[in-house]
Amino acid sequence: MDEESMSRPRLVITGAGGFSGEHACRHFSSQGWEVTAVLREQASDQAPAWLQQVETVAYCDLSSRQETETLIQLTRPEYVLHLAGMNAVASSWKDPIAALQSNVMGTVHLLEAVRQLNESLHQKSSSGNGSQASQACRILVIGSMLRFKLPLTADSEGPPHPYSLSKTMQVLAAQSWASLYGLEVIAAEPANLIGPGRSTGLCTLLARFAAETERAAAGGMQQPGPFKLSSRTETRDLLDVRDAVRAYELLLRSGVRGRVYPVTSGRLRTIGELADRFDQIAAVPLHWEVGQSQAPSPVPDSPAAIRELGWHPQITIEQSISDVLEYARSRH
Numbered sequence: 001m002d003e004e005s006m007s008r009p010r011l012v013i014t015g016a017g018g019f020s021g022e023h024a025c026r027h028f029s030s031q032g033w034e035v036t037a038v039l040r041e042q043a044s045d046q047a048p049a050w051l052q053q054v055e056t057v058a059y060c061d062l063s064s065r066q067e068t069e070t071l072i073q074l075t076r077p078e079y080v081l082h083l084a085g086m087n088a089v090a091s092s093w094k095d096p097i098a099a100l101q102s103n104v105m106g107t108v109h110l111l112e113a114v115r116q117l118n119e120s121l122h123q124k125s126s127s128g129n130g131s132q133a134s135q136a137c138r139i140l141v142i143g144s145m146l147r148f149k150l151p152l153t154a155d156s157e158g159p160p161h162p163y164s165l166s167k168t169m170q171v172l173a174a175q176s177w178a179s180l181y182g183l184e185v186i187a188a189e190p191a192n193l194i195g196p197g198r199s200t201g202l203c204t205l206l207a208r209f210a211a212e213t214e215r216a217a218a219g220g221m222q223q224p225g226p227f228k229l230s231s232r233t234e235t236r237d238l239l240d241v242r243d244a245v246r247a248y249e250l251l252l253r254s255g256v257r258g259r260v261y262p263v264t265s266g267r268l269r270t271i272g273e274l275a276d277r278f279d280q281i282a283a284v285p286l287h288w289e290v291g292q293s294q295a296p297s298p299v300p301d302s303p304a305a306i307r308e309l310g311w312h313p314q315i316t317i318e319q320s321i322s323d324v325l326e327y328a329r330s331r332h
């Protein structure tokens with residue numbers, strides 16, 4: 001093995017097959033990291049082109065403690081980016097146990113596997129079997145801005161859904177393993193991530209609607225719609241997924257052990273603003289049906305902590321929306 005390959009940081013990315021995972025694999029590979037992309041199971045169809053950019057593809061069900069320990073022992077990572085888990089509020093209502101198993105126990109299995117790896121490397125180094133002291137593996141756990149605030153009292157609001165409960169417990173587990181065992185684990189809580197790729201978020205749904213409307217108009221077919229907006233006044237903190245992945249790299253390198261970092265744009269935008277932007281860039285008129293939802297909009301915490309490390313969003317909302325629409329146009 002040459003000196004260059006030995007100096008490349010070894011990174012395991014769980015949930016590599018998801019929206020953020022795809023962008024993370026691209027980003028870290030382009031930055032020279034030695035990436036192992038972890039998928040839950042092997043897809044029946046051909047692997048996507050972006051997955052071919054990583055050194056290794058591994059398959060692991062993190063709900064299995066044994067599989068998770070085997071994965072970490074074989075890959076021996078210096079860093080872990082933990083993106084895997086259930087990422088849907090609706091699914092958590094239908095199966096709260098699955099949400100807890102995926103987001104909480106999957107994370108605990110990973111933390112324990114890394115703790116065991118660190119201990120084995122330390123023992124080898126202490127006994128003189130290692131040529132040099134081994135770096136303890138650092139883990140970045142990706143939580144959610146939808147976790148609820150603690151402590152929970154008789155007068156405070158509890159979790160709004162099982163997904164929130166699972167992500168709150170996930171971050172608590174990460175902080176606990178940092179406190180109890182000194183594990184080098186950090187947590188990030190991203191805003192609503194947008195950008196090109198296989199997202200199921202609102203921005204992607206709007207882009208698909210716009211692209212389908214354009215195709216129908218070009219082919220002389222009946223146009224879809226109208227698209228049903230819950231309201232024009234609800235707000236979201238929208239952040240490009242590529243900016244989020246840059247933040248994850250910074251946190252893996254420089255984040256403070258046990259700390260939770262909100263990764264947000266720091267600005268709330270209305271659903272109406274999103275619809276207006278698609279109206280501006282779509283090639284044909286779009287039709288909307290606007291509801292009167294009064295649902296409270298989640299307000300993310302300040303991104304001040306990660307901005308102190310030097311991170312700032314680089315991709316404008318206009319560029320993000322344009323890229324999402326171009327991606328939707330290219331899919332059909």
